[in-house]
Amino acid sequence: MAKQIILYFLLAGLSLSRASTVQADRSNRILEGDIAYEGQFPYAVSIQMLGPPQTTNTRGHKCSGALITLKDVVTSAVCLYDFTQTVPVPINLTQYRVFAGAILLTNDTPDRTRTISDYVIHPQYTGPPAYVNNIAVIILTMPFSSAIVKPIALPATNFAPADFTLCNVVGWGAYNRSTAYLASTQLRYSTKYVYNQDLCTRIFNSIDTSLNILPSMICAASYDLRTSNCFGDDGNTLVCNGVLTGVLSVGHNCELSNYPEIYTTLSTTWIQTISGAGQTFSHSVFTMITMFSLVQIYLSS
Ligand SMILES: *[C@@H]1O[C@H](CO)[C@@H](O)[C@H](O)[C@H]1NC(C)=O
Numbered sequence: 001m002a003k004q005i006i007l008y009f010l011l012a013g014l015s016l017s018r019a020s021t022v023q024a025d026r027s028n029r030i031l032e033g034d035i036a037y038e039g040q041f042p043y044a045v046s047i048q049m050l051g052p053p054q055t056t057n058t059r060g061h062k063c064s065g066a067l068i069t070l071k072d073v074v075t076s077a078v079c080l081y082d083f084t085q086t087v088p089v090p091i092n093l094t095q096y097r098v099f100a101g102a103i104l105l106t107n108d109t110p111d112r113t114r115t116i117s118d119y120v121i122h123p124q125y126t127g128p129p130a131y132v133n134n135i136a137v138i139i140l141t142m143p144f145s146s147a148i149v150k151p152i153a154l155p156a157t158n159f160a161p162a163d164f165t166l167c168n169v170v171g172w173g174a175y176n177r178s179t180a181y182l183a184s185t186q187l188r189y190s191t192k193y194v195y196n197q198d199l200c201t202r203i204f205n206s207i208d209t210s211l212n213i214l215p216s217m218i219c220a221a222s223y224d225l226r227t228s229n230c231f232g233d234d235g236n237t238l239v240c241n242g243v244l245t246g247v248l249s250v251g252h253n254c255e256l257s258n259y260p261e262i263y264t265t266l267s268t269t270w271i272q273t274i275s276g277a278g279q280t281f282s283h284s285v286f287t288m289i290t291m292f293s294l295v296q297i298y299l300s301s
């Protein structure tokens with residue numbers, strides 16, 4: 001235990017010294033995060049609820065995500081559930097839309113919004129409290145124009161950015177703790193560094209929680225180790241070395257926390273299996289891959 005604490009502070013020290021070299025980046029979380037400029041993150045999308053929420057400046061923003069093709073969005077699986085019910089139920093996709101192609105949610109011209117045709121939740125998604133494989137793909141009814149968006153590259157198999165790699169986290173989640181329920185009309189970003197996986201595992205294993213860090217997860221933290229996530233941050237994308245590295249899985253309910261944030265990785269998930277082949281995502285492809293994986297698991301056991 002003592003050893004663990006020493007390690008933790010050693011890492012904290014390292015991260016602070018790293019921070020001093022990046023003074024320009026004042027803020028380090030979406031809460032109080034920096035405002036993105038137009039075109040800075042051309043893959044960023046906002047998943048929005050239709051109906052009355054659309055009359056607000058934040059347009060019913062529920063979650064963020066990233067385009068991996070012109071019509072496929074990666075986000076967290078939790079974003080496809082309605083948690084206002086006693087038992088979370090999958091969302092009714094006809095009541096949601098996807099916005100992309102601008103930083104301002106109010107800039108929602110028809111070319112910047114798309115309806116959802118389908119979504120696929122990772123077949124081994126466990127839900128709370130373990131949040132294993134908290135990742136999903138949303139398929140749009142019509143692709144966005146390449147003139148206004150640019151999909152982000154998927155990582156190579158087993159892509160594992162080195163500890164302390166600086167990454168961007170992007171999203172429209174809440175930006176002011178005193179109005180935590182309010183998403184940001186403007187796209188915001190912050191810089192995080194990749195947290196040592198073993199240390200992250202030990203930290204989460206040492207506390208009384210059902211969360212275990214698995215290889216399908218990657219931890220990231222702010223320079224000052226005061227990480228935070230708030231409403232609307234689910235599905236925030238972690239981009240390291242120019243590739244989509246993770247989607248926010250577990251944050252800290254708007255509180256500042258010493259614990260790192262947990263992102264679902266893309267490199268070891270099922271998305272990787274079908275990336276790069278230029279296929280159109282569809283249920284049948286996913287079902288085929290899932291069946292194939294199950295057969296492999298069965299044969300090898
Ligand atoms: C989904 O929403 C639409 C439009 O509000 C409604 O007509 C439909 O019945 C809903 N489907 C389910 C399964 O609730």
Ligand SMILES: *[C@@H]1O[C@H](CO)[C@@H](O)[C@H](O)[C@H]1NC(C)=O
Nearest residue numbers: 031032033175176177178179
């Ligand atoms: C957050 O909201 C409070 C109260 O409305 C305001 O005084 C403060 O300036 C806001 N902070 C930021 C960073 O916008």
